[in-house]
Amino acid sequence: MESTYAQLAWIVPLAPLLAFLVLLAIGRQVNRHSARIGVAATLVSFIFAVLVFVERLGAGTAYAWQDWDWLTIGGTAVGFGYEVNNLNALMLVVVSGVSLLVNLYSAGYMKGDPRYHVFFGYVALFTFSMLGLVLSSNLLELYVFWELVGVCSFLLIGFWYHKPEAKAAAKKAFIVTRIGDAGLLVAILILFWQAPHHDLSFTNLANAVAEGMIAPGILTLTAILIFVGAVGKSGQFPLHVWLPDAMEGPTPISALIHAATMVAAGVYLVARTFFLFEESAAALTVVAVVGAFTALFAATIGVAQTDIKRVLAYSTVSQLGYMMMALGVGAQVAAMFHLTTHAFFKALLFLAAGSVIHAVGKQDVGELGGLGRKMKVTAWTFGIGALALSGLFPLSGFWSKDAILTAALHENAAYFVVGLIAAFFTAFYMARLFFLIFAGKPRSEYEHEPHESPAVMTVPLVILAVLAVVSGFIYTPFNSWFGDWLTGAPAAEHANWTVILLSNLAAILGIGLGWLMYGKRSIDADAFAAKMGWLHSLVKNKYYIDELYRAVIVKPVKAIGDLLHLADRFVVDGVVKLVAGGALLLGRAGTRMQNGQLQGYGLVSLLGFVLLMALLAGRRFFHVG
Amino acid sequence: MGANLAILWDNLAAFFSRGTNIVFTVLAVLVISAAVLMINYEKIVHMVLAMAVAFIGLGGLYILLAAEFVAIVQILIYGGAMTILMIFGIMMTRHTNQDDPPRRPVFNALLLVGVIVLFGLLFYAIQGTAFVTGPALDPGADNTRAIGELVFNNHVIPFELVSVLLTVAFIGAIVMAKREEE
Amino acid sequence: MDNILPSYLILGAILFCIGLYGALSKKNAVIVLLSIELMLNASNLNFVAFAKYGPVPALSGQIFSLFTITVAAAEAAVGVAILLALFRNRGTSDVVEMDHLKH
Numbered sequence: 001m002e003s004t005y006a007q008l009a010w011i012v013p014l015a016p017l018l019a020f021l022v023l024l025a026i027g028r029q030v031n032r033h034s035a036r037i038g039v040a041a042t043l044v045s046f047i048f049a050v051l052v053f054v055e056r057l058g059a060g061t062a063y064a065w066q067d068w069d070w071l072t073i074g075g076t077a078v079g080f081g082y083e084v085n086n087l088n089a090l091m092l093v094v095v096s097g098v099s100l101l102v103n104l105y106s107a108g109y110m111k112g113d114p115r116y117h118v119f120f121g122y123v124a125l126f127t128f129s130m131l132g133l134v135l136s137s138n139l140l141e142l143y144v145f146w147e148l149v150g151v152c153s154f155l156l157i158g159f160w161y162h163k164p165e166a167k168a169a170a171k172k173a174f175i176v177t178r179i180g181d182a183g184l185l186v187a188i189l190i191l192f193w194q195a196p197h198h199d200l201s202f203t204n205l206a207n208a209v210a211e212g213m214i215a216p217g218i219l220t221l222t223a224i225l226i227f228v229g230a231v232g233k234s235g236q237f238p239l240h241v242w243l244p245d246a247m248e249g250p251t252p253i254s255a256l257i258h259a260a261t262m263v264a265a266g267v268y269l270v271a272r273t274f275f276l277f278e279e280s281a282a283a284l285t286v287v288a289v290v291g292a293f294t295a296l297f298a299a300t301i302g303v304a305q306t307d308i309k310r311v312l313a314y315s316t317v318s319q320l321g322y323m324m325m326a327l328g329v330g331a332q333v334a335a336m337f338h339l340t341t342h343a344f345f346k347a348l349l350f351l352a353a354g355s356v357i358h359a360v361g362k363q364d365v366g367e368l369g370g371l372g373r374k375m376k377v378t379a380w381t382f383g384i385g386a387l388a389l390s391g392l393f394p395l396s397g398f399w400s401k402d403a404i405l406t407a408a409l410h411e412n413a414a415y416f417v418v419g420l421i422a423a424f425f426t427a428f429y430m431a432r433l434f435f436l437i438f439a440g441k442p443r444s445e446y447e448h449e450p451h452e453s454p455a456v457m458t459v460p461l462v463i464l465a466v467l468a469v470v471s472g473f474i475y476t477p478f479n480s481w482f483g484d485w486l487t488g489a490p491a492a493e494h495a496n497w498t499v500i501l502l503s504n505l506a507a508i509l510g511i512g513l514g515w516l517m518y519g520k521r522s523i524d525a526d527a528f529a530a531k532m533g534w535l536h537s538l539v540k541n542k543y544y545i546d547e548l549y550r551a552v553i554v555k556p557v558k559a560i561g562d563l564l565h566l567a568d569r570f571v572v573d574g575v576v577k578l579v580a581g582g583a584l585l586l587g588r589a590g591t592r593m594q595n596g597q598l599q600g601y602g603l604v605s606l607l608g609f610v611l612l613m614a615l616l617a618g619r620r621f622f623h624v625g
Numbered sequence: 626m627g628a629n630l631a632i633l634w635d636n637l638a639a640f641f642s643r644g645t646n647i648v649f650t651v652l653a654v655l656v657i658s659a660a661v662l663m664i665n666y667e668k669i670v671h672m673v674l675a676m677a678v679a680f681i682g683l684g685g686l687y688i689l690l691a692a693e694f695v696a697i698v699q700i701l702i703y704g705g706a707m708t709i710l711m712i713f714g715i716m717m718t719r720h721t722n723q724d725d726p727p728r729r730p731v732f733n734a735l736l737l738v739g740v741i742v743l744f745g746l747l748f749y750a751i752q753g754t755a756f757v758t759g760p761a762l763d764p765g766a767d768n769t770r771a772i773g774e775l776v777f778n779n780h781v782i783p784f785e786l787v788s789v790l791l792t793v794a795f796i797g798a799i800v801m802a803k804r805e806e807e
Numbered sequence: 808m809d810n811i812l813p814s815y816l817i818l819g820a821i822l823f824c825i826g827l828y829g830a831l832s833k834k835n836a837v838i839v840l841l842s843i844e845l846m847l848n849a850s851n852l853n854f855v856a857f858a859k860y861g862p863v864p865a866l867s868g869q870i871f872s873l874f875t876i877t878v879a880a881a882e883a884a885v886g887v888a889i890l891l892a893l894f895r896n897r898g899t900s901d902v903v904e905m906d907h908l909k910h
Contacts, residue, residue, distance in 0.1 A: 596909025599839075599902060602831045603732065606739045613746050649811065653818050660825040660845060669835055676841050679822075683848055690815075692855045692869045695876075699851075702880050707844060714837045714887040718900035733832055740828045747820040756812050762864035772873070775866055787877050794881035798888035804895075 005051040006063035006084040012052070012092055013131035015044040016099070020124040027117030034117035035107035038124055042100040045131065049092035056089040057485065064137055064203070076198040083137035083202065086486050090336065091134040091268060094343050095261050099127045101460035102256040105351050108456040109252055109358055119159060123256070126152035130261050134268065138201035139188050142269070146184070146233070149262050150177050156257060157249040169245040176242040180232015184269075187225035194218055206275045216280065223276045223283035226269060227290075234266030234320045237294045241546055243317055247309035251354030254309060259316050259350050260343035267323045267339050271332055278330070288328020288411070292418045295321030297543075299425035303432070304529075304540035307363050308353045311433055315389065316346060318422060322404050325415055331407035333483040337475050338400035344471055345388040345397055348464035352382035355457055356437060359450040365436040372438035374450045379438045381461040386434050388468040390427035390507045396472030398503070403475065405503055406496045416499075424506040431514025439519055649689055656682035673711050680704040691764035694772050815856035822849035836893075836900045840886045847879045 019041030023034055030037070063084045070080040103123060110119050129152055133145035151174075158170030192198055194214050195205055208214055214222075230236070235243035246258050257263070270277065270287065277283050295318045302314035319342050326335035355378040356371060357363055372379040388397035401423065408415035452458065475482035517528070529536045538544070593600060640646050659679035666672045680703035687696035765771045776784055822845060829842030851872040858868025894900050 594909065596906025597903055598905070598908065599831045600732070601908070603736050603739065606743065606827065606831065607735070610739050610742045610746065614742065617746060617749065646811065649814065653814075656818070657821055657825070660822055663838075663841070663845075664825065664829050664833075669838065672838055673841065676845065679845065680848065683852060686815075686818075686852065687855055690855050690859045692858065692872075695851075695855060695869050695872055698873060698876055699848075702876055703844070703848065707880060707883055710883060710887055711837055711841055714840075714890055715835075717891055718837065718894040729832075736828060736831050740824045743827070744820055744824040747823075748817060751813050751816045751820065754813075756810060756860075757862045758810060758812070758860060759862045759864050762859045762866075768869075771866055772870060775870055776873075780867075780870055783874060787874055790878065791881050794885050798884045801885070801888035802891045 005048065005055045007065070008048060009052050009063075009084045009092075009135060010065075010082060012045045012048045012096060013128050013135060015041045015048075016124040016127035016131070020121050020128060023117050023121035023124060027121055031117050034120040035103065035110075038103040038120035039100065039107065041124055042096060042103050042127060045127065046093075046096040046100045049089075049096040052084060053089040053093045056084065056086055070141075078140055079138060079199075079201065080141055081137045082135040084135070087268075087271060087336065088134055090340065090486070091264075092131065094264075094340055095127070095130050095134060098256060098260040098343055098347050099123070099130075101347070101463060102252045102351070105255075105354070105457050105460045106250075106252040108454045109354055110250065115159070119156075119250070122152060122155050122159070123253075126156065126257065126262075130265070133265055137203075138199070139191060139205070139273075140200050142272075143181075143184060143188055146229070146265065146269075147181065149265060150174060150181070150233075153177075153246070153257050153262055156253045157246045159249055159253070163248065165245075166248040169242075169248040173242040173246050176239050177232040180229045180239055183225045183227075183232070184229025187222045187229070190218060190222050190225070194222075202272060205273070209275050209279055219276055220280040220282050223273070223280050224286055226273055226276065227283065227287055230266030230270050230324070231290065232266070233269075234263045234324070235317045236266075236290050236321060236324060237297055238545070240294065240298065240317045241549060244310050244313040244542070247307070247313050251309065251350060251357060254313070255347045255350035255354065258313065259346035263316060263320055264323075264339050264343065267320065267327065267335060270324070270327050271336060274327070274332055277327070284328050284330065286328070288325050288415060291321045291324025291326070291328050292408075292415050293321070294318065295325060295422040296418050296425075297321075299422040299429070300539055301542050302429045303425055304536060305429075306365050308356065308365060308368075308433065308437065309350070309363060311429055312346070312349055312353060315349075315426065315429070318426060319346070319389075322401065322419065322422070325419065326404040326407060329407050329411035329415060331404065333475070333486050334400065334403035334407050336486060337403055337482060341388070341396040341400040341468070341471050344464055345385045345395075345468040348381060348385040348461060348468055349389065351457070351461055351464065352378050352385060355453040355461065356382075358453055358457070360446050362444070362446075365433065367444040368437045368442070369440045370438075370442040371450055375438075375452045377452055377458045377461060381458075381465040382438070383434060384465045384468055386430040390430050390511060391423055391503055392427075392507045392511075393500075393504055394472065396468055396470070398507075399472035399476050402500060402503055406499045409496065409499055420502060420506050423503055424510045427507040427510025428514050431511045432518050435514060435518035440521075645689060649686070652682050652685045652689070655679075656686070669715055670712070673708060673715065676711075677704050677708040680708070691762065691768065693768045810860075812856060812860040815860070816853060819849045819852045819856070822846075822852070834901050834903060836890050836902050837887070839902060840883060840890070844879060844883060847875060851875050 016038075019037050022037060023030075027034060065081045065083075068080045069077040071078040103120070106119065106123065110116055113119065126149065129145050129148035133142055133149060136142035136145060154170045154174040157173050158166050160166050161170075188200065191205060192200055194208075196208055196213060197204070199205075209219065232239045243258060243263070247254055249258075277287065298314045298318035298321060302311050302318065305311045305314060319338070323335045323338050323342070326332075326338060355375065356368070359375060359378075360368065360371070362368060384395070388395040391398045391401040401419075405416055405419050405423075408419050541547075593604060641650075656679050659675045659682060663672045663675040663679065666675060681700055684696040684700040684704065687693075687699055826842045826845035826849060829845065830839050833839050833842065854868045854872040854875070856868075858864065858866060858872075861868070890900060893905065897904065
């Protein structure tokens, strides 16, 4: 039957959930085996995801299961279920695959950590949330998993919570993404109001849009609001500030969440609700412009950073900008393709960087160097990843970036130019990173002799490297299988030789410049930086965006908070104290009356009697009752 | 205004034309001033003496009300025995050093207000009542005899009960006031 | 004025109120007792006045006032006896000091 495995697609998210629950319950007892539980669960997920994917290769219509009514409000019911279509199936494989490799890698990386089992539990919870998000059949369900993914990110960024930077970074991530989520929530509310039968499922919404049941103004508004949610989650400008700080978390997490999967959720969301964007040129323009700007913006910042993970983080932001730009110019296929290839080589780069950090315990490139000889596998895989990211032929990054750039050129030459410049910078900073880490002589003392990481860490690196090389061939100008399958319609992909040549040229120039400055040392990097002076410090300090936010947003909000705190202390507490004081006063007065003195009691009796008599006598005058 | 004053003057003149009324007024003023003085004197013996004057004044009022027996009993018991009893009480409960009583201004003010309001209510009640005066009482020549006849014919049982009460009271008083034997 | 009864009644009310004031505001217990006697006297005055000037003039008003005088005397005697006992125990005849009703 066509949908045998699709019917079992619910196993894919539930296996990691089960692992999470098991680790939650008996994690402490099975501390040493936590990694095995995590790996086993994600392996099961991956196997089923591949089965679903393979099945989907031949299938026609999507499979949906929506039988469970979760909330019933008045006459409308909000359902809970899952849907398997081509887009989903692809994401399932990517997410579960990368999660499997990261689990395997973490077995070695996190060894010896006192909260080992907690880590794997959180990773399993995250995998469950991300897979659930991908399988969601309606927008509200997606939002639930969206938030859950945010929570897992928070937990994992702040995993080493005794470090104050980690705590701050976790808070920052959660709060900044929350701003985006607010936009998404408003969009969901508007759609709930506008959709026929108040049904938020994607099929229903797509039908509604296709039949023109929603006003154009509302469509644009909703699309932009959904994009706001994506901006938060995928770290686009201006909500990109949390991603670099999120590097405080363990490196496997940076690989899994902040490179391959969670940040891709924003891209996935826009792709899933693309039927809304297609109807609104304004929304598409917003998406493309923000994406393009972010791509260039982040690439320039990455050039001047000195922490390995921060460079990679800005690189992620930049590549996500590329994906958004692709969506903005209408190239859904290119965006999803780039998402897939990016997942592989970015995860590879992060895991390789993790390998370096694990070996020498340092993260600042100013202190590294000369590791190429000692850590051959890491160096080679990092190099492959860097080349793939730079977009050099024939690695996967080239094909996906080429697809994006072609579509961009087709739409508006400005996007193409921006993309090209960003590609140059990308190649440059990756080359810079590579040479600073692996070539030359060590710039500081290494505590123990660095050696290659254990097999459990290098095997995932190799697997990802292979994927980074070959995964590009599924969608080339000469073979558009991927595009056809994803969109269900033949995607015309023409080879545009201008784009191919120019993008490769940009990559080679970038790598060449990087080699000259940091490999061969014929151009002095520091003198160059000094000559650039203010520009260099502007870029190095991330354009002072964090400082700007702190001054314009954080400080005023904190001031309001302090004001309200004062109000709470004096006004609200004052009222409470007033009431309490009043009761106390009344009590004290009562105490004074009950002092055991006869004359006091006599007085009270007299007054009471007099009052009573006066009231009775007064009835005469007031004719009451 | 002028007419009201004229009516008032006429009424007053009519009131004071009768002798009994003058005597009533004099005695009433005497009693009231004695009572007020009792409240206001500092020394305790002065207070008791003022009270004695008030009792005697009341006796006079009883005579005016053709209650001669009651008047004599009043003077004998209140003005005589009660006053002496109180003085003995004072004598036996004297401190060598009498310190100034703690002023309780709020208490006293509140009390004054309460008492005045009470008086106001009573005044209002009395003024508002239309008293029906029956035939004037014929006091008879011998008030004592009349009372005696009434008591021993109609009110014997209360009389006997009161005597029992008196007995109980003086036994109780003796027991209470007896000095504890060491 | 041919009706003098209200005057007697008001006089009684005045004496009653003065006695009440004294009973509740004086410090010395003897004076409190004395003030109570004044209040009783005021009520006696009422009885005797009604005996002469009331709707049904009769001597029973006077007889009742005799009984009242008797009972008042007995009560005063017992009161003073109690006061003596208290004074021996506490050393003071101040009513403000006697606050055992508090517990």
